[in-house]
Amino acid sequence: xxxxxxxxxxxxxxxxxxxxxxxxxxxxxxxxxxxxxxxxxxxxxxxxxxxxxxxxxxxxxxxxxxxxxxxxxxxxxxxxxxxxxxxxxxxxxxxxxxxxxxxxxxxxxxxxxxxxxxxxxxxxxxxxxxxxxxxxxxxxxxxxxxxxxxxxxxxxxxxxxxxxxxxxxxxxxxxxxxxxxxxxxxxxxxxxxxxxxxxxxxxxxxxxxxxxxxxxxxxxxxxxxxxxxxxxxxxx
Ligand code: HEM
Numbered sequence: 001x002x003x004x005x006x007x008x009x010x011x012x013x014x015x016x017x018x019x020x021x022x023x024x025x026x027x028x029x030x031x032x033x034x035x036x037x038x039x040x041x042x043x044x045x046x047x048x049x050x051x052x053x054x055x056x057x058x059x060x061x062x063x064x065x066x067x068x069x070x071x072x073x074x075x076x077x078x079x080x081x082x083x084x085x086x087x088x089x090x091x092x093x094x095x096x097x098x099x100x101x102x103x104x105x106x107x108x109x110x111x112x113x114x115x116x117x118x119x120x121x122x123x124x125x126x127x128x129x130x131x132x133x134x135x136x137x138x139x140x141x142x143x144x145x146x147x148x149x150x151x152x153x154x155x156x157x158x159x160x161x162x163x164x165x166x167x168x169x170x171x172x173x174x175x176x177x178x179x180x181x182x183x184x185x186x187x188x189x190x191x192x193x194x195x196x197x198x199x200x201x202x203x204x205x206x207x208x209x210x211x212x213x214x215x216x217x218x219x220x221x222x223x224x225x226x227x228x229x230x231x232x233x234x235x236x
Pocket of ligand 1: 084085086087093110111113114116117118119120121123178180
């Protein structure tokens, strides 16, 4: 009996809570409406939609699929002879890309990928500390971020997470992070292209996409060449 009494009061308490809960849900849903901002802020949905769309927009291009993995690990000498160094001057950058079949214009467009990402202080501190073609406040703030030389700093100081043409405007303002970045606007043959991309984001994005497509076609392994790795990080 005692136990019946107690379960009966438990059921009563439960019903009460359920009733109170449903009442609250009723009140809450009465406060929600798809046109809640209909008069106070009628354009809110289109504003949010366009902000989200523009944040997600990376240029895009079709990637031909079917490429296979290398059967050998890359070597240090392969890397050093194929990957351009951040210590290169503009002529060295032009010839490094020309060795792979790219024009100087394509090299400038591809460098625009530094509109996102970061670099470790050790790769650019020599420029920041000793070059003269550098904005002084940019120099001071970058040095402050590099108290620890293992720190990373955004390659595009203005808008590090947007794929835009701020990278080129930074160069016009002597705010290139890497020596090789600032070399693209340093009184040489690529200045005009940097200027052009700085004020024409559409041209930059279109040229970037085409150059990326071209880069993706640099001697891929197909058919029976190479292998399909079982562990992506090492040859089978
Ligand atoms: C023009 C010659 C180039 C040089 C000298 C160069 C050099 C560098 C260096 C030194 C870093 C920093 C690496 C670190 O500190 O860990 C870096 C980062 C980066 N580079 Fe380049 N790069 C060049 C071209 C490119 C190209 C063509 C692309 C792609 C299309 C590219 C994409 C990136 C990205 C996305 C990062 C950031 C990586 C991250 O945040 O983890 N770079 N580059």
